[in-house]
Amino acid sequence: MMRAAIFSVVLFLSLNVADAQESFIGNINYPLLQKYVDLAKQNYPKRKMYKASELSAKAKVGVAKATYLDAFTASYYYRPDNSAIINTTNPYSINGVQLGIYFNLGILFRTPAYVRQAKEEHNEKIYQAKEYDILLESEVKQTYYEYLRQSSDLKVKAQAYTDNKAASDGLKFKFEKGEVTLDDYTKAKSITSYSNSERLLAELNLLKAKDSLEALIGEKLENVK
Known part of the structure; x- marks a missing residue:
């Protein structure tokens, strides 16, 4: 009789696990x-590094x-208006400002x-x-799914512990009255x-899964609504 009761507790636990697995997708x-x-893309440091590299490569395209401007050089020569009309050093020189572009x-x-090359490097960074x-x-999705799985697993195992403890406490009362054997009571306690x-x-x-998810999104889960 007692073995049947213990088997019923274990069976109850198995059924609860099955129910939790069936409803898992519905909890998403x-x-x-x-x-x-979105928070992970906004806050995760490595993602910021990739975006910074992209912006840096874009700036190099402009540089x-x-x-093109370096290929052109402008210069000027100024000769006062009161200078001699004929310049023996440079007979082609005239009074005033002379401009030159090279x-x-x-x-x-x-x-x-x-x-x-700069554009290709920019595209590569993009x-x-x-x-x-x-x-x-x-990674965020997988970590979130793992968090849900661990949350569901905790609910099942917390309920199983509650039920087993209640059954064990009941057997303790019966054992004290001599209605069940010590072996049966010991098995229930085990x-x-x-x-x-x-x-x-x-x-x-569950705490590990929660920490992993919070590390990715850069926020406490309680703060995200």
């Missing part, structure tokens, strides 16, 4: 999950385009290659940032002790 809060993803063909021809966004979003250990382990696993 997709709007909240999207908030977690490369500005190199350009370097080497720089002019090399600059398009510099611009193309693709790297997009790839990391995909990986980060996947099941309760094991159930309590499982409950504590589930609590620890």
Whole structure:
């Protein structure tokens, strides 16, 4: 009779686990999950690093385009109006201001290659940032799912401990009245002790999953609504 009672407790636990697994997908809060993803993209340091690299590469494109200006050099020569009309040193010189513009063909021809290289490096940084966004979003989702799983597991094991303890306390009363054997009572206490250990382990696993998720999103879960 007692063995049947113990078996019933174990069976009850198994049924609870099955129910929790069946309802797991229904516990997913997709709007909240999207908030977690957005927060991770906003706060996670490595993601900020990728975005900074992208902006730096974009700035280099502008610097490369500005190199076109290096090919051109402007100069001027000023000769006072009261100077002699004929200049024996430079007979081509005239009174007033003389302007000159020079350009370097080497720089002019090399600059398009510099611009193309800078643009390709910018595109590379864009693709790297997009790839990391995909990986980060996947990691946030997986961590969130693990958090839900551990939360569900804790509920099941906490309930199992409560039920087993109630059954064990009932058997203690019966044992004291001599209605059950010491062996049956000892087995019930052993099941309760094991159930309590499982409950504590589930609590620890839930805390770990929560910490992992908070590390990704940069916020306490309680602050995200």
